[in-house]
Amino acid sequence: MKSLLYRLSLGLGGLALFWAFGMISANEFGKSAALMTTALPGLVGLCLLLRARPVWLSATTLGIIAVFFLDAATKGFLRDYFGLRPNHLLVFQAVFNTNPSEASEFFRHNWRDVAQASTFFAVLMIAVAVLERRLSRTEAAHALPPMRRSSKIAVLTLLTGFLALHLNPTMAKENPLLYWPIRYLDYQGQLAHIDKLQRELERNMAQRSEWRVQYRGPARKTVVWVIGESLNRTNMSLYGYARNTTPMLNALRKDLIVFRDVVSSEPATMASLIKMLTPASLADPDAWTRQPDLLMLAKEAGYRTYWISNQVPNDGWLGLVANRADERVFINKGFGRGENNVDGNLLPDVEAALASDAPRKLIVVHLLGAHPTYDMRYPEAFARFDDADDAVMAGLAQQGRSLWVRQLRNEYDNAIAYNDYVVANVIRKTMSATAQSDASLLFTSDHAQEVGHTRNHTGQSVADASGYEIPMLVWTRNAIDPHTRTALESRPYQTDWLEHTMLGLLDIDTTYYNASHDVLSTAFAPAPRSINGRAY
Numbered sequence: 001m002k003s004l005l006y007r008l009s010l011g012l013g014g015l016a017l018f019w020a021f022g023m024i025s026a027n028e029f030g031k032s033a034a035l036m037t038t039a040l041p042g043l044v045g046l047c048l049l050l051r052a053r054p055v056w057l058s059a060t061t062l063g064i065i066a067v068f069f070l071d072a073a074t075k076g077f078l079r080d081y082f083g084l085r086p087n088h089l090l091v092f093q094a095v096f097n098t099n100p101s102e103a104s105e106f107f108r109h110n111w112r113d114v115a116q117a118s119t120f121f122a123v124l125m126i127a128v129a130v131l132e133r134r135l136s137r138t139e140a141a142h143a144l145p146p147m148r149r150s151s152k153i154a155v156l157t158l159l160t161g162f163l164a165l166h167l168n169p170t171m172a173k174e175n176p177l178l179y180w181p182i183r184y185l186d187y188q189g190q191l192a193h194i195d196k197l198q199r200e201l202e203r204n205m206a207q208r209s210e211w212r213v214q215y216r217g218p219a220r221k222t223v224v225w226v227i228g229e230s231l232n233r234t235n236m237s238l239y240g241y242a243r244n245t246t247p248m249l250n251a252l253r254k255d256l257i258v259f260r261d262v263v264s265s266e267p268a269t270m271a272s273l274i275k276m277l278t279p280a281s282l283a284d285p286d287a288w289t290r291q292p293d294l295l296m297l298a299k300e301a302g303y304r305t306y307w308i309s310n311q312v313p314n315d316g317w318l319g320l321v322a323n324r325a326d327e328r329v330f331i332n333k334g335f336g337r338g339e340n341n342v343d344g345n346l347l348p349d350v351e352a353a354l355a356s357d358a359p360r361k362l363i364v365v366h367l368l369g370a371h372p373t374y375d376m377r378y379p380e381a382f383a384r385f386d387d388a389d390d391a392v393m394a395g396l397a398q399q400g401r402s403l404w405v406r407q408l409r410n411e412y413d414n415a416i417a418y419n420d421y422v423v424a425n426v427i428r429k430t431m432s433a434t435a436q437s438d439a440s441l442l443f444t445s446d447h448a449q450e451v452g453h454t455r456n457h458t459g460q461s462v463a464d465a466s467g468y469e470i471p472m473l474v475w476t477r478n479a480i481d482p483h484t485r486t487a488l489e490s491r492p493y494q495t496d497w498l499e500h501t502m503l504g505l506l507d508i509d510t511t512y513y514n515a516s517h518d519v520l521s522t523a524f525a526p527a528p529r530s531i532n533g534r535a536y
Contacts, residue, residue: 001151003048003139004041010131011036011065014124015072021120023076031174032068038162040064045155049147058136065128071176073121077113081459099312109373110459112404200289208300210511211292215301215360217507220437222354222361223303224430225502226423227276229269229311229369230460231445233262233471234453235416242391245416248424249473255431257480257488259472259519263529263536264447265496267460267467270317272446275496277321279512282496282530291512294499295324295362301508304358308349309366310341325364327353332368342379343367343422350426354433362506365426369419370449372459374411378418385410385417396452405452412451412458427475434477440505444472444495468531470495474520476505493519494529494536 012033019029043064047057078095107114147155166172173182233239238246238258249256265282266272274280277295278288295305307325310332311318322328329349332341346365353363370377388410396406423443430441448470450461461467472493480488500517503510515523529536 001041001154003135004045004155006135007044007061007132008037008040010061010128011040011068014065014069014128017124018069018072018076018120021076023079023117023120024072028072028075028174031171032072032176035162035165035171035175036064036068038158038165042155042158042162045151046159049152049155054136054140057139058132061132062125062129066125067176069121069124069128071179073117076120077117080113080117080457081110105373105376109408211297211300212509212511213297213300214509215507216509217360218438220359221507222363222430222434222437222439223502223505224350224354224363224365224426224439224441226365226367226426226441226443227273228367228419228423228443228445228471229371230447230449231369231416231419231471232448232451232453232466233469234466235413235451236420236471238473239471243385243388243413245413246420247417248420252424252427252475255427255475257474257476257485257520259474259491259493260489261492262444262470262472263465263468263494263531264445264470265494267447267462267532269446272495273318276444276446276498279499280496282494293321293324294502295321295364297503297508297510297512298362298506299324299326301360301506303360303362303506304356306353306361306363307366308346308353308363310343310346310368311366322364322366341368342377342418343369344379344418344425347422347425347429351429351433354429367419367422369445370412370415372449374408374415377415382418382421383414385413399452400456401452402456405456405458408458409451412449430475438477440474440476440478442472442474442502442505444498445470462532465531465536468536474505488520491519491524492526492529494527 015024015029015032015036018024019026024032040061044057044060047060166175172178235241235243236246236249237244238249238253239260244250264272265275274288275282275285278293279291280286280288292300295307298305304327305325306327306329307322308329309322311330312332313319313322313328313330329346331345331349346367350363350365353361368377375383392409392413393406396409401409427441427443430439447460448467449459450464450466451458453466454461454464472495497517497519499512500514501519503513504515504518504520515521516525518524
C-alpha cells in the first residue's frame, strides 16, 4: 500500500500544480482528485494483485497519470483561450463545429498557447516518469512481498469505488477518457434536436397568416446587410484609433450614421448570428423556434433575397438560414474559415446582385473580416502595419504585452484596413447601382476580438468587453440632418434586437416588428444591456 500511495501522491501533486497555476478550477481539481484517488491505486493495485511484471506496473501508473495531466492541460488551454470552463456550450460549438482545415489554422494562430500548455504537461510527465523509474528500481532490488488480505480488500474497494463514481452522471463526465466522447454525443444530440425543431418550425411557418406581413415602401427598394467577422471598433480610425485603419470609410463619413455604442449579444459567431437574424434574444433565446426569421419575412414581403458569403457553406444552423435565400453564392470552396480567400473576391457577386432587375432586393453579404488567423485575411498589399514602430506599439509594450501579441496586433490592424476597403467598396457600389431607387445599407460585426486590449491574449474573449464592442454603421438614400444624425449615433444598442432595425430598413410591418427595438426609429427606447451575464 505504501507503493500505491507513493504513486498516488505523484498524480495528486501534479494535479495540484495544474490548479495552483490556474489551469483547472478548484471544482475540477476536486473531481479529478476523487477519480484519481480511486482509479490509480485501484488499477495499479490490480497489477500488484495479479503479480504483473514491473513494466506493466509502471506503464499503468504513467498511463493513468498521463490521461489526467493531458486532460488538465487541455482544460487549461481552453480556459485561457475562451475565458470559460471547457464544458460551456460556446466551447463545444467552437470545438465540434470545425474541420481539419479550420483546426489547422487555429493551431497555427495559437501555437504559442498550445506550446505553453504542452510544455507544462511534458515537464510534469518527465518528472513523474523519473520518480516512477526510481521507485521501480527500488522495488526490483527489494522484491515486494505478497499482498496482505487487508491490502487486497483495500484495492478491490477502491476499484469498486471508481466504478461506483460513474453511476453519478456528473462524475462520469469528468472521467478524462469519457469527457470529450460524452460531450460529443451530447452535442450531436443537441444538433439532432435543433434539426427536429427546424422541421417543426418549417411546419409551423406554413401558417403565414399569423405573420401579418405588409410591405409599406416604394416600388423599388434595395437593402444590403454586410455582416463582418471578429471586428473590434477600437481598432478602427473611424472610431478614433491612433492608426489610420479605415481611410476609405473615413472619406465616406459624411454619408454614414456611425453608431458609437453597440455591443454584440454573444462573443461567438453562431450564438450571435442566431440572435441577429431571428427573433431570438438574450431574454428569449428560443424565440427562433416559434417565429419566422428575417429572410422568411423578407420573402413574404416580396423581396428577392441573396446570400453572398466568404464563410463556410452549409455551416450548421446558419446554413439552414442561408439556404432559404433565392440566390446563394459561397466563394469559400475549401473546408473552413482557414481558407486563404479574401473578402474582396465577393465584390463581383455583390455587383451582380445589385444589378439584377428585381424590384425589391435584400442582399446579405457575409464576410470573413478579421477572423483568426489574421494574416490570411488580406492580400500582401495591405500589410501596412508590419514591423510598425508607433504609438500603438509603444503603448502595448508599456502594458507588458508580449512580442507575439504585438505582432498579431499589427496583423489584425492589417485585416481591419482590408475590411475597410471591402466594406467601403460595397457601400460605393450600392450608392452607384441604386441611384434611381430607394436604398440603404447596414454594416456590423457578429462579435469583436481581444488583441492585447485588456490582457496578453489574442482571439475571442467571453469575459471582457473587448469581445463584444463592435462597429455598426448605416448608409441610407434619405438625407438625415446633422442634429438627428448625432442623436442616432449616440444611441446604446445590442445586436439581439437587430432584426427589428433590419425590418425597419426593409419597410416591413409584421407582428414580429417592434419599433422600440429599432435603433433608427423615432419610437426607439434604450434598454439595459449585458455581456456574459453581467450588466454592460
